[in-house]
Amino acid sequence: MASALRERSSSAVLPSFTGDAFDHIPVPSFLTAPAGTAQWLYTTIAIVLALLALEQSVYRYKKRHLPGDNWTIPLIGKFADSMKPTMEGYMKQWNSGALSALSVFNIFIVMASSNEFSRKILNSPNHAEPCLVHSAKQILRPDNWVFLTGKVHVEYRRVLNSLFTRKALGIYVAVQDQITRKYIKQWLAEAEKDPSPKPIMMTCRDLNMETSLRVFCGSHIDDEAAREIGEKYWAITVALELVNFPLPLPGTKVYKAIQCRKVALKHLENAAAKSKQAMAAGKEPECMLDHWIRSMDEPTYKGRKDFSDLEMAMVVFSFLFASQDAMSSGLIYGIQHLADHPDIFAKVREEQDRVRAGDYERPITLDMLDEMPYLRAFVRESLRVKPPVTMVPYKTTKAFPISEDYTVPAGSMVIPSFYNSLHDPEVYPNAEELIPERWLDPNGSANQNPKNYLVFGSGPHKCIGLEYAMMNIALVLADAVALMDWEHIRTEKSDKVQIIATLFPQDGCLMKFRPRALAA
Numbered sequence: 001m002a003s004a005l006r007e008r009s010s011s012a013v014l015p016s017f018t019g020d021a022f023d024h025i026p027v028p029s030f031l032t033a034p035a036g037t038a039q040w041l042y043t044t045i046a047i048v049l050a051l052l053a054l055e056q057s058v059y060r061y062k063k064r065h066l067p068g069d070n071w072t073i074p075l076i077g078k079f080a081d082s083m084k085p086t087m088e089g090y091m092k093q094w095n096s097g098a099l100s101a102l103s104v105f106n107i108f109i110v111m112a113s114s115n116e117f118s119r120k121i122l123n124s125p126n127h128a129e130p131c132l133v134h135s136a137k138q139i140l141r142p143d144n145w146v147f148l149t150g151k152v153h154v155e156y157r158r159v160l161n162s163l164f165t166r167k168a169l170g171i172y173v174a175v176q177d178q179i180t181r182k183y184i185k186q187w188l189a190e191a192e193k194d195p196s197p198k199p200i201m202m203t204c205r206d207l208n209m210e211t212s213l214r215v216f217c218g219s220h221i222d223d224e225a226a227r228e229i230g231e232k233y234w235a236i237t238v239a240l241e242l243v244n245f246p247l248p249l250p251g252t253k254v255y256k257a258i259q260c261r262k263v264a265l266k267h268l269e270n271a272a273a274k275s276k277q278a279m280a281a282g283k284e285p286e287c288m289l290d291h292w293i294r295s296m297d298e299p300t301y302k303g304r305k306d307f308s309d310l311e312m313a314m315v316v317f318s319f320l321f322a323s324q325d326a327m328s329s330g331l332i333y334g335i336q337h338l339a340d341h342p343d344i345f346a347k348v349r350e351e352q353d354r355v356r357a358g359d360y361e362r363p364i365t366l367d368m369l370d371e372m373p374y375l376r377a378f379v380r381e382s383l384r385v386k387p388p389v390t391m392v393p394y395k396t397t398k399a400f401p402i403s404e405d406y407t408v409p410a411g412s413m414v415i416p417s418f419y420n421s422l423h424d425p426e427v428y429p430n431a432e433e434l435i436p437e438r439w440l441d442p443n444g445s446a447n448q449n450p451k452n453y454l455v456f457g458s459g460p461h462k463c464i465g466l467e468y469a470m471m472n473i474a475l476v477l478a479d480a481v482a483l484m485d486w487e488h489i490r491t492e493k494s495d496k497v498q499i500i501a502t503l504f505p506q507d508g509c510l511m512k513f514r515p516r517a518l519a520a
């Protein structure tokens with residue numbers, strides 16, 4: 001095709017453009033260039049045009065009958081949209097069909113929006129594997145365990161599951177409670193000095209970061225290192241776009257995120273070494289690293305024991321990476337939802353008062369959380385209404401016959417989306433409304449259709465930290481409800497969603513906190 005175009009362009013009739021009548025029109029220099037140069041230029045243009053035509057043909061061939069644009073913007077496709085994603089844009093895509101197509105930087109993408117197709121992608125490890133966002137491999141390092149697949153992934157995960165047993169959660173809950181109380185004291189002290197409403201987005205992120213670092217590394221990470229990781233981590237959050245600029249050149253978001261990872265890994269590796277020393281010296285486990293090292297000595301332990309400091313650091317970093325944004329989103333919407341529903345707030349507080357029996361200084365334990373079913377139902381419901389993670393990019397490893405009439409080509413991105421499953425009115429009547437009670441009835445449709453609850457994904461890569469995540473959000477809300485009075489200052493942006501890797505209220509959730517006025 002290119003050679004045919006070349007032949008045609010070399011014999012193109014130009015003289016009519018060089019006649020007297022056109023003398024006043026500036027002629028581009030390449031048209032007046034010597035014959036050899038012009039021919040070279042026409043050839044180049046012809047090749048470029050042919051490649052552009054080929055790009056469109058390949059896109060249309062892959063897309064077939066799926067809903068989606070019939071043409072893709074040359075080279076970049078929907079890159080501009082992916083730079084500034086909006087909930088409205090995503091919803092338009094999800095509602096255009098159970099499967100729909102688009103292309104970004106020549107990556108062919110199939111978006112799945114129904115429960116059936118989303119679950120099928122998550123549960124077909126022989127056809128598709130997670131690719132997170134494109135930048136994740138550059139940020140986490142390609143040798144991070146999260147990129148393992150198949151049997152090796154299952155085996156690695158089996159070891160890591162021991163980090164989320166009830167025994168382990170019992171260690172973490174004490175750390176979480178201590179840090180949450182420290183932050184609540186700080187918020188109240190700041191509010192006393194300046195009672196104006198403050199956005200809680202960054203405050204919640206800081207609380208989550210400190211909680212994670214202390215739960216994972218305890219005192220094996222010093223305050224300075226924790227502060228440095230916390231400060232730099234925002235570079236990683238902003239680099240988590242669906243598709244980034246392909247090369248991590250200096251100045252790009254991915255480059256900055258990689259620099260942050262290097263700093264974090266250095267500190268985490270150090271923490272792993274210190275934890276090994278502490279456990280060898282017979283100290284009591286105080287964090288996840290300690291628990292991990294100690295559990296490998298238990299007679300029932302089966303699996304590898306030779307984890308290097310770097311390997312342990314990479315696991316901890318993967319947890320930080322997977323949790324920081326999702327936890328912050330879940331917590332912020334938890335606070336906003338509670339503040340905006342005084343009836344629900346009152347029920348949560350009544351439960352707190354009952355379980356704590358007037359002793360608000362006593363640290364929360366796992367047993368106490370077990371006695372708070374209404375709070376746990378609220379957390380579940382809040383995450384359903386505003387799922388922090390609305391989709392997870394996967395990649396097809398071979399042609400994937402996803403439906404009777406469509407096969408996703410090998411090497412495509414396939415994106416299971418969770419929003420429609422979580423807002424399915426058949427399973428969740430009045431799906432847009434926040435109704436914790438729907439989780440209190442074991443025979444209700446919410447509990448009877450667990451397959452719809454995709455907040456934490458499904459299949460071999462389902463969120464490993466889901467119990468810990470729900471426990472942490474519940475604990476922060478429990479302490480905040482028990483110890484403070486709240487006021488949410490609503491703006492016209494409170495219900496609008498901002499997407500920075502996960503979902504946040506556009507105004508950052510403006511809150512006023514006061515010490516709780518307890519009846520004398």
Ligand code: HEM
Pocket residue numbers: 122130146157318319320322323326327330387388389392454455456457458459460461462463464465466468469470
């Ligand atoms: C509200 C908070 C959280 C939400 C909404 C969330 C959601 C998710 C989702 C949707 C996935 C992908 C699942 C799939 O592909 O099927 C995932 C994976 C993962 N999550 Fe979470 N997550 C949260 C908190 C956490 C926490 C606290 C940790 C660790 C402490 C964590 C660690 C991970 C890891 C390591 C994976 C990858 C698992 C694998 O590939 O085997 N997440 N999470």
